[in-house]
Amino acid sequence: IIFQKYCQGATSSAIFGELICNKLKEPIQQSVYKKTARELANEMRSNCESVNGNRSKLEKHILKVLAERENFDMYMTYIHNPRKLFKTFIRDEVSNYVSEKFNVSVLPKIKEGIILHQQKIIEAAHEASRLVKVKNDVDSWLKHFTHQLSDVLILSGKTFTGVSYNDVDINFLVDVMRRELPAVKFDTSRTFRVVNFLDKLDYRDRPDEILIDHLCRCCWVQCPFCKAICTKTIENHGGDHSVPFHRNIGLNGWHFSETKHLSVDICTSEVASNHSFYPNVSDTIAVLWREYRKGGPKYANWSITPDFSELPYWKWVVCRFQKDLENKYNKTFQGSGKIPDEWRKYTKQEAIESLNKHY
Ligand SMILES: [Zn+2]
Ligand SMILES: [Zn+2]
Incomplete structure (x- = not known):
């Protein structure tokens, strides 16, 4: 048993x-x-x-x-x-x-x-x-x-x-x-x-x-003009949004009023100019670039300081995709928005290398 x-x-x-x-x-x-x-x-x-x-x-x-x-x-x-x-x-x-x-x-x-x-x-x-x-x-x-x-x-x-x-x-x-x-x-x-x-x-x-969690937990607010992404982290934000390099605002579809001409200007040089802009498409009163913060809430919280350095990278992009950008926004780079000839001399390699200097 x-x-x-x-x-x-x-x-x-x-x-x-x-x-x-x-x-x-x-x-x-x-x-x-x-x-x-x-x-x-x-x-x-x-x-x-x-x-x-x-x-x-x-x-x-x-x-x-x-x-x-x-x-x-x-x-x-x-x-x-x-x-x-x-x-x-x-x-x-x-x-x-x-x-x-x-x-x-x-x-x-x-x-x-x-x-x-x-x-x-x-x-x-x-x-x-x-x-x-x-x-x-x-x-x-x-x-x-x-x-x-x-x-x-x-x-x-x-x-x-x-x-x-x-x-x-x-x-x-x-x-x-x-x-x-x-x-x-x-x-x-x-x-x-x-x-x-x-x-x-x-x-x-x-x-x-x-x-994604590790890398994307940052500020994603974009420049109201050129759409460059604010580079501050969430933890250490405080104060205005900012980014070391802005780009040609035509990339984002900005154009000269009453024309179909896309702009090749860059936020950082424009804020030093006497030019003005319409903060919203429907606006009738223009705001001076020098006083861009008066354009409304989305402009007020950005710190854009005058700077005349430009990334060859974005010049190359505008030249390379000129036709695509013109089709996309149904406008052209003409008149005041004519692409300067010297922009066309940059090769793709030079464009890529210019990123190393600035990032
Ligand atoms: Zn910008
Ligand atoms: Zn920010």
């Missing part, structure tokens, strides 16, 4: 242990993916030229890429909806990185994470067995086990529901789990693709969202 009881206990424990191991698969996977995602985000922040600095550095990188690709639509998104372009750019960078480094960086992290979790689970099972006071009190064992794992896995009260346990002998459990846990199959095969990995993560755990 004792032998029979022993066998029964061993069998029940084996079934129970196996069930527990299978129920842990999903939580292990989630936890490992989440940890891998965080590590990948950190890895990219030290290895990837585009995302290893602050937003200004990323902006410079994006401007280089935009010039290399010569893609007008992307320029328009950059000017009119920069946050969207930055996010798309970061998502693409992450997805490329994950595909490129999948076998050398992602998969090893996942495998290593699984082994680490398995060790911690066995330790927790050991500890739970030690803590159970009443012989074979499985309820109590499960409580201790769950508690021991609370820092390692996210286990809900429901994780182990439906696991029945008659005649379970706690003394067998650790051995059973040591045997069964490595048998649980995880998606670490070659068929496990990049998309699976990113898609299995909760939205805010994704490496791209971690990087």
